Amino acid sequence: MDIIREDCIFILKEAPVCWECLRDSRILITGGTGYYGKWFLKSFLYINEALSLNAHISVISRSPELFKKKYPEFAEQNSISFIQSDVRNLDTPYGRFDYLIHAATDVATNQEKDAPDEMLAVARYGTERILKYAKQVGVKKLLLTSSGAVYGIQPPDLDNMPETYQGMPTTIYGKAKKISENLCLESDINCTIARCYASVGPWLKLDIQYAVGNFILNLLNDEPIKIKSDGRPLRSYIYIADLMIWLWTILLNGDNKQIYNVGGNKAISIKTLANLVASVSNKNLTVLVQGQDNINLLPPRYVPDTSKAMARLGLKYNYTLNTGIQRTIEWHRQRI
Template structure:
């Protein structure tokens, strides 16, 4: 994302988009242009005024499924429009699929009609489906057996892109933590940080054994930029951390951000089965593109906690953002 590039970012007001905008603001970058597609740019900028007036950043209003095509010439599209909503998955999976699949079709139509030479699709580790107990980490060659509308939609979007004739790189994204992670929806890390910020006991609904890993938002931005610039067309890359942490340990680390630490309660009981895991193998991205995790989990949690504490944490700003 440098030089005279002009890049369209869909989902530019979600977690990924806000992380990209925050990096641009922090780096004081003025070269190149970012056009952010959002259903409600005005509302977004009212909620996040720090992103108003950034040099080289403009906003376009529209739904990813039917947005008007901008007239400018673009060097790339970063397609990150994704409904991160467990409620939508449960109540209206057809709408979940439509946003992902029909949105991708519209983006591909735009790329073909405007001859955009490069597309980065942010997919998800959900395309793999449940990870087998004997599988330590899932590589890009792991079979895809998605069981959710979200995962199925993402896999369909991948196939649409790979069959489209548009030069596409695919980022299969796992779990992340950072300043703009919503704290009030279904993300465990966000929920635990919320409870710590509010000085409440942290309650784990399950048995605390599932294994996850979290890449910091700053690293996520570096990985996405590198994939957009240098990823091999038609290639899939896992994006995430390989460093596993149990949900119980994650809660303890979040609790320790307060002095004295918040209390942690595990409400569930082990069922005798192997602990579920959701962990990527990122050897391909590390080997081919020189990518690495540079911020460890403790530092990532601390930075996220301090961001909210120093910026007037407020629950009304912690619901999922519309993108």
């Protein structure tokens, strides 16, 4: 069972968009070698071939040869080309582009801690350069993948965070995404913004700061599932195939200068999430809560209100969290 191929088939079938919009089009993507980027490329390859769209996607990367060596499925594809460049230095016009997906500025704990200025510089100067380039090459629609981190701390008594909430980012990553958002909103480029929350699925890194990824790694290593907090924080998750349906739809159908939350809308505690991951194993894995409980405070929340995207763009949830976790674990097991 090729889980990624199944997901690409599902994306093509279930996205409420007219894929004909992409016929003979040229797409440019930044951040195309990251988590979202690989999913954009893989789903594009399948959709383009299945519908004979004659579309093409160009990936801006500082190290395209390294990426193609690590992910050979993207090498020697006629409908994919690579532009070796830092996004801040992109200058040469490589023909016209109809769509631009700006997905640079990955979540990276080492960069947040060790190189915050670099993260902010990529956001500011990279986005400024991309917007100028978009105008130069005739882009008719731009999608910025942002983050719920731009809101800052969600009030613990607010169940779901709406796009109208005027918060303030507290992390370097959140500040970087907010810079990119403001630049896009102030530009004269037709653009939409997707504020993304946590997801689960193939290609999610398991060894960085994503709790669900850490728990899955514990399971794959047949070791106790470790929770660093008290287990009470509340999060939500969306399976990657659903997330890609939402992102493609926001790119093709989203209104100019509109912001849409993208993520699961049902809160789950970190402890419940750990138990859910453990339940997929038949080895009765132990869940260890390492943080000290503080029942005197409401647990922190990070859960979006996604009613705007659902109502205006006809989006919905197709996968349960349980199914998403199972598919992610199965994909990793197939690669061991």
